[in-house]
Amino acid sequence: MRVVAEEEEDMLPSTPGKVKIERAGAMTRQLHRCFASTGTMFLWALFLVAMTATYLSFHSFVDTSSRYFAASWGGLHWERQIRASASPRRPPGSAEGAGLSVLVTGAAGFVGTHCSLALRKRGDGVVGIDNFNKYYDPSLKKARRALLASHGVFVVEGDINDGRLLTKLFDVVPFTHVLHLAAQAGVRYAMENPASYVHSNIAGLVSLLEACKEADPQPAVVWASSSSVYGLNNAVPFSEAHRTDRPASLYAATKKAGEEITHTYNHIYGLSVTGLRFFTVYGPWGRPDMAYFSFTRNILQGKPITVYRGRDHVDLARDFTYIDDIVRGCLASLDTAGRSTGTGGRKRGPAPYRIFNLGNTAPVTVPTLVSILERYLRVNAKRNVVEMPGNGDVPFTHANISLAREQLGYKPTTSLEMGLKKFVRWYLSYYGYNRGTQAFNNL
Numbered sequence: 293m294r295v296v297a298e299e300e301e302d303m304l305p306s307t308p309g310k311v312k313i314e315r316a317g318a319m320t321r322q323l324h325r326c327f328a329s330t331g332t333m334f335l336w337a338l339f340l341v342a343m344t345a346t347y348l349s350f351h352s353f354v355d356t357s358s359r360y361f362a363a364s365w366g367g368l369h370w371e372r373q374i375r376a377s378a379s380p381r382r383p384p385g386s387a388e389g390a391g392l393s394v395l396v397t398g399a400a401g402f403v404g405t406h407c408s409l410a411l412r413k414r415g416d417g418v419v420g421i422d423n424f425n426k427y428y429d430p431s432l433k434k435a436r437r438a439l440l441a442s443h444g445v446f447v448v449e450g451d452i453n454d455g456r457l458l459t460k461l462f463d464v465v466p467f468t469h470v471l472h473l474a475a476q477a478g479v480r481y482a483m484e485n486p487a488s489y490v491h492s493n494i495a496g497l498v499s500l501l502e503a504c505k506e507a508d509p510q511p512a513v514v515w516a517s518s519s520s521v522y523g524l525n526n527a528v529p530f531s532e533a534h535r536t537d538r539p540a541s542l543y544a545a546t547k548k549a550g551e552e553i554t555h556t557y558n559h560i561y562g563l564s565v566t567g568l569r570f571f572t573v574y575g576p577w578g579r580p581d582m583a584y585f586s587f588t589r590n591i592l593q594g595k596p597i598t599v600y601r602g603r604d605h606v607d608l609a610r611d612f613t614y615i616d617d618i619v620r621g622c623l624a625s626l627d628t629a630g631r632s633t634g635t636g637g638r639k640r641g642p643a644p645y646r647i648f649n650l651g652n653t654a655p656v657t658v659p660t661l662v663s664i665l666e667r668y669l670r671v672n673a674k675r676n677v678v679e680m681p682g683n684g685d686v687p688f689t690h691a692n693i694s695l696a697r698e699q700l701g702y703k704p705t706t707s708l709e710m711g712l713k714k715f716v717r718w719y720l721s722y723y724g725y726n727r728g729t730q731a732f733n734n735l
């Protein structure tokens with residue numbers, strides 16, 4: 293038990309706070325020696341300052357640790373819920389083969405919700421995990437969780453850095469696959485809160501891979517990388533073989549690191565790994581921090597939108613990919629993922645390591661995106677066109693998807709025009725716009 297407690301302490305981001313406490317104590321002693329001749333009033337004041345410092349550092353320690361691992365889990369009822377959610381409804385002898393049992397991380401997220409639903413609908417077992425962080429409105433994440441619950445998918449509230457929770461989940465369920473989508477997303481936010489990227493995309497990834505390599509049987513891992521790994525690459529369309537060693541943002545750098553970290557686990561422990569480089573995914577239940585979403589909100593509220601433009605007045609362009617196409621790519625990746633080969637933390641033979649672009653191969657400029665939205669919403673946008681600041685965004689993305697087409701049968705079918713229509717319809721109904729409004733009549 294003692295060992296467990298020590299390990300836990302190591303994992304918690306509490307050590308800096310503790311160091312501070314010790315330092316504060318040492319400082320008080322030193323100062324005490326220097327000013328021994330001055331009055332007791334001064335010493336009392338010093339003592340008070342030290343106490344306040346100690347209190348504050350302790351407070352921040354309690355704050356951070358509880359923010360990371362506040363979730364409650366465990367118990368017989370909880371285990372029963374996990375098992376029920378993880379059981380495939382496809383019998384082993386059915387035409388599509390035996391059902392999968394998938395642990396989906398980031399299940400209350402945009403892509404995680406859609407993938408979990410799609411898996412459940414075709415009869416696979418799904419258990420989700422999500423820490424419901426406040427990067428964007430958590431009520432949207434809770435609404436997605438409620439949607440999943442209504443389809444029999446249970447989402448555990450917990451952090452992928454919580455190794456004990458992951459071990460418990462693998463003890464309860466022999467997952468065949470892990471679909472790892474939990475991450476700190478967003479390019480610009482990395483300048484505001486870099487630590488959150490390291491926490492979820494680096495430390496969290498390693499924590500998850502540790503649990504996967506220890507699990508018996510080991511699951512096959514499919515996870516979300518990003519088109520942002522292409523960074524300063526300007527050979528188009530972006531191919532898996534192109535350079536990815538020049539990231540333009542910390543977000544991109546953590547995704548690139550993820551590709552290399554997963555490679556290590558594939559190489560040493562025989563984990564089957566598939567990395568998917570998503571290209572700007574959009575659709576119903578999407579992410580409020582993304583441009584198409586915030587544009588829609590601002591246009592409807594009559595607020596101006598900021599449209600970035602690249603150098604020399606070149607419009608930014610993105611290879612927008614509709615969520616249903618991404619879901620098909622994720623499920624095809626799970627279905628074609630070869631087995632992991634390790635047991636007891638040791639490799640028994642080589643396991644597959646794959647990387648695929650999942651894009652639409654039809655880049656659209658941001659002004660075109662805005663005009664499609666204007667048409668569906670029947671409101672003219674107030675555009676505020678500004679030069680793109682050097683914040684990590686790249687001027688354009690364009691996927692070469694021939695590898696995914698060949699090996700996964702991936703074939704995106706939704707144009708931005710079609711996809712945005714579905715997004716706007718969802719947006720208006722979710723945020724309670726009247727069906728009698730002009731915008732609704734237009735859809």
Ligand SMILES: NC(=O)c1ccc[n+]([C@@H]2O[C@H](COP(=O)([O-])OP(=O)(O)OC[C@H]3O[C@@H](n4cnc5c(N)ncnc54)[C@H](O)[C@@H]3O)[C@@H](O)[C@H]2O)c1
Binds near residue numbers: 404450
């Ligand atoms: N949406 C896109 O355009 C896009 C593009 C490229 C890559 N991706 C990647 O795809 C994946 C899914 O993206 P999304 O758009 O659904 O984002 P999302 O933010 O909606 O979903 C991620 C979910 O993970 C959860 N999460 C974050 N850190 C966690 C942690 N430490 N422990 C447990 N849960 C945690 C969040 O609460 C969130 O619900 C991410 O890995 C993202 O980086 C997305």
Ligand SMILES: *[C@@H]1O[C@H](CO)[C@@H](O)[C@H](O)[C@H]1NC(C)=O
Binds near residue numbers: 528531532693695
């Ligand atoms: C796309 O990538 C494939 C390799 O996966 C390559 O053979 C093909 O030439 C590329 N297409 C273009 C247009 O660059």
